[in-house]
Amino acid sequence: MTGMIAQLLAWPTLSIALLVFGFAPGVVLRLIVLFYPRGHLRRRELLGELYAVPRIERPFWVVEQLEIALFEGLRDRARAWLLRRKRTEIDEQGSLRLRISVLGVSSLSIEIGRPGGGRDGAAGRGGAGLEGGISNPAASEELSRE
Amino acid sequence: MTYALVQVSVALMNDVTGRHWGYELSKQSGVRSGVMYPILQRMLDEGWLTDGWEDQEQVGRAKRPPRRYYKVTDAGRAALGAVLVQARRDARFRPILAPQAAGWSI
Numbered sequence: 001m002t003g004m005i006a007q008l009l010a011w012p013t014l015s016i017a018l019l020v021f022g023f024a025p026g027v028v029l030r031l032i033v034l035f036y037p038r039g040h041l042r043r044r045e046l047l048g049e050l051y052a053v054p055r056i057e058r059p060f061w062v063v064e065q066l067e068i069a070l071f072e073g074l075r076d077r078a079r080a081w082l083l084r085r086k087r088t089e090i091d092e093q094g095s096l097r098l099r100i101s102v103l104g105v106s107s108l109s110i111e112i113g114r115p116g117g118g119r120d121g122a123a124g125r126g127g128a129g130l131e132g133g134i135s136n137p138a139a140s141e142e143l144s145r146e
Numbered sequence: 147m148t149y150a151l152v153q154v155s156v157a158l159m160n161d162v163t164g165r166h167w168g169y170e171l172s173k174q175s176g177v178r179s180g181v182m183y184p185i186l187q188r189m190l191d192e193g194w195l196t197d198g199w200e201d202q203e204q205v206g207r208a209k210r211p212p213r214r215y216y217k218v219t220d221a222g223r224a225a226l227g228a229v230l231v232q233a234r235r236d237a238r239f240r241p242i243l244a245p246q247a248a249g250w251s252i
Contacts, residue, residue, distance in 0.1 A: 048213035068180040
């Protein structure tokens with residue numbers, strides 16, 4: 001009877017041990033590295049390093065990586081997002097220039113990529129302001145409608 | 147100059163020509179990986195270290211993803227040497243520096 005109880009107790013213990021030291025570290029680490037932006041070298045590096053860490057230390061090592069991923073990974077993600085946003089803004093301004101040139105407006109120039117020349121500040125702060133006059137009145141009307 | 151920087155510098159200078167792996171470096175230096183990886187990244191940015199990936203042949207045999215290694219550059223050797231020389235003058239770092247001091251080739 002005691003042997004059977006011991007066996008019942010042993011199986012959950014063994015399952016938990018397998019989960020914590022075998023299965024979970026790899027899965028959790030794969031989730032943790034997702035904090036880093038796509039293509040970040042640390043993603044591959046940490047997955048490679050996991051197998052160099054002794055099994056007994058893996059759960060603790062993995063949790064330690066969460067700490068660094070939260071700071072480094074999220075920071076790099078934020079940077080990548082800001083860069084993408086800036087690039088999109090520049091693309092939008094570039095397409096505006098293209099549209100104007102299609103309308104046949106001469107002596108018109110638009111500054112692209114000027115710091116602070118964002119979407120909202122384009123007209124107000126002069127980030128993407130117009131310099132020179134618009135020689136084509138029809139084009140001017142078309143632009144003001146847009 | 148921080149304690150962790152000196153510890154990582156000591157670990158790197160103990161095998162200045164060899165390849166250093168993240169986990170092993172963390173063990174040798176006694177610096178947690180949460181602190182060590184940002185230091186390594188700064189050293190890479192400064193040009194003190196170069197990095198690379200394990201050979202595919204070795205990895206294939208071991209059936210695991212390749213690991214990233216770090217190597218000390220010539221500029222890094224000079225810079226890390228300077229860090230250790232500076233650390234030697236500071237009483238805070240004497241316990242870390244005393245045992246290995248004889249072995250470095252700066």
